[in-house]
Amino acid sequence: MRLLNKLTHGAVWLTFWAVVFLSPANAAEFGTLQADKSSLTFVSKQMGVPMDGRFRKFSANIVFDTAKPTTASARFELDLASVDAGSSEADSEVIGKPWFNVKSFPTATFVSSAVRPLGGDRFELSGKLTIKGKTQDLVAPFTFRQENNSGVFAGSFVIKRLDFAVGDGIWSDVATVANEVQIKFHLVATATRK
Amino acid sequence: MSALRYTRTALWLHWLMALLLLVLFAVGLYMVDLPLSPQKLKIYSWHKWAGVTAFLLVLLRLAWRIGHPAPALPPAMPAWQKSAAHGMHHLLYLLMIAIPLSGWLMSSAKGFQTVYFGVLPLPDLVSKNKEIGETLGEVHEILANGLALLVAAHIAAALKHHFLDRDDVLSRMLPFLARQR
Numbered sequence: 417m418r419l420l421n422k423l424t425h426g427a428v429w430l431t432f433w434a435v436v437f438l439s440p441a442n443a444a445e446f447g448t449l450q451a452d453k454s455s456l457t458f459v460s461k462q463m464g465v466p467m468d469g470r471f472r473k474f475s476a477n478i479v480f481d482t483a484k485p486t487t488a489s490a491r492f493e494l495d496l497a498s499v500d501a502g503s504s505e506a507d508s509e510v511i512g513k514p515w516f517n518v519k520s521f522p523t524a525t526f527v528s529s530a531v532r533p534l535g536g537d538r539f540e541l542s543g544k545l546t547i548k549g550k551t552q553d554l555v556a557p558f559t560f561r562q563e564n565n566s567g568v569f570a571g572s573f574v575i576k577r578l579d580f581a582v583g584d585g586i587w588s589d590v591a592t593v594a595n596e597v598q599i600k601f602h603l604v605a606t607a608t609r610k
Numbered sequence: 611m612s613a614l615r616y617t618r619t620a621l622w623l624h625w626l627m628a629l630l631l632l633v634l635f636a637v638g639l640y641m642v643d644l645p646l647s648p649q650k651l652k653i654y655s656w657h658k659w660a661g662v663t664a665f666l667l668v669l670l671r672l673a674w675r676i677g678h679p680a681p682a683l684p685p686a687m688p689a690w691q692k693s694a695a696h697g698m699h700h701l702l703y704l705l706m707i708a709i710p711l712s713g714w715l716m717s718s719a720k721g722f723q724t725v726y727f728g729v730l731p732l733p734d735l736v737s738k739n740k741e742i743g744e745t746l747g748e749v750h751e752i753l754a755n756g757l758a759l760l761v762a763a764h765i766a767a768a769l770k771h772h773f774l775d776r777d778d779v780l781s782r783m784l785p786f787l788a789r790q791r
Contacts, residue, residue: 463655464728502721509646592648
C-alpha cells in the first residue's frame with residue numbers, strides 16, 4: 417500500500433514537470449525588434465587594413481517560434497544613408513553613386529526563405545539580399561539565445577560588394593578596397609507571445 | 611680621435627633619410643588635398659609605410675651615432691656656433707622621432723590602423739577619437755613644417771661652411787668635396 421502510494425505520488429510529479437517542460441506553452445515567439453539593443457556592423461578591408469563600420473537605422477520583422485524554428489521568417493530593411501563608415505569623408509563617399517547610390521536605392525532588404533536548425537542553439541538562415549537593385553541568394557548561420565523576455569539572434573556572413581555593384585568604377589579595384597565585406601548582426605527581439 | 615669624416619654607415623643613413631624625408635614631405639603636402647579615391651588610399655598607405663621606415667632608420671641612426679661620435683667641428687668655429695650646431699642636431703633628431711610618432715598616433719585616433727606594408731599591424735596606442743585625431747593631424751603638420759624649416763637652415767649652414775668659411779664641415783658628410791690639404 418505504501419509502495420503504491422509512493423508510485424502514484426511520483427507519477428503525479430513526473431507528469432507535472434513533463435507538462436511544465438515539454439508543453440508548447442513554454443515555447444516563445446519572438447518578433448519585435450529592440451532597435452537600441454540591436455546592432456548591424458561590418459568590416460571591410462582597405463589596403464589590407466580592417467575598417468569597422470555600422471548602420472544606425474534598420475528595421476526587422478522577425479517571427480521566430482522556439483517550438484517551430486523551421487517556420488521562422490525574417491524581413492529586414494536597412495537605411496543605407498545611416499551608414500557610419502568610420503569618418504565623415506568615408507560616410508559622404510559611400511552614400512554616393514559609385515557605392516550605395518542612396519538617391520536611387522535608399523534601402524537594402526533581406527527576405528528570408530528558410531530557417532534550418534543546425535543543432536543546439538545554431539541555425540541557418542537562407543534568403544534573398546537586395547542592395548542597389550541587385551538581388552543575391554544569401555545563407556547565414558546564426559545563434560539564438562533567450563535572455564529573460566528577449567531573444568538574441570547573432571551571426572555574421574561575408575558578401576562580395578561587387579556582386580551588388582557597390583563601389584564600381586574606379587573603386588572596383590579590389591586591391592585597394594577588398595571585395596569581401598563581413599557583416600555582423602546582433603538582433604534583440606522581445607517575445608510577442610508566450 | 612679627430613676623424614675628418616663621418617663613418618660610411620653614418621653617411622649612408624644620412625643621405626638615405628634625407629631622400630626619404632624629402633619624398634615624405636612632398637607626398638604629404640600633395641596627398642592631403644586629394645579627393646577620396648583608390649589612388650589617395652594607396653598614397654596614404656605608402657606615406658605611412660615610408661614614415662614607419664624613416665622611424666626605424668632614425669632609431670638605427672641614433673644607435674649608430676651613440677657608438678660612433680661625430681667628427682670634431684673646426685677649431686676656428688666660435689663657441690656659440692658650436693652650441694647652435696649641437697642644439698640644431700638635437701632638434702633634428704627630436705623631430706625625426708616625433709613626426710612619425712605623431713603620424714602613427716594620428717592614424718590610430720582616426721581609426722585607420724597602420725599595417726606596415728599591409729603585413730605587419732602596428733598596435734593602436736590610442737583608441738579612435740575624432741578630436742584627438744584632428745589635433746594629432748595638426749601636430750603632425752606643424753612638426754613636419756618645422757622640420758622643413760630646420761632642414762633649410764641645416765642646408766644653408768652647410769653651404770655657408772663650405773663656400774664662405776671654406777672649412778671641412780660639409781665634406782665630413784660629402785667626402786668627395788674634401789679639399790686637398
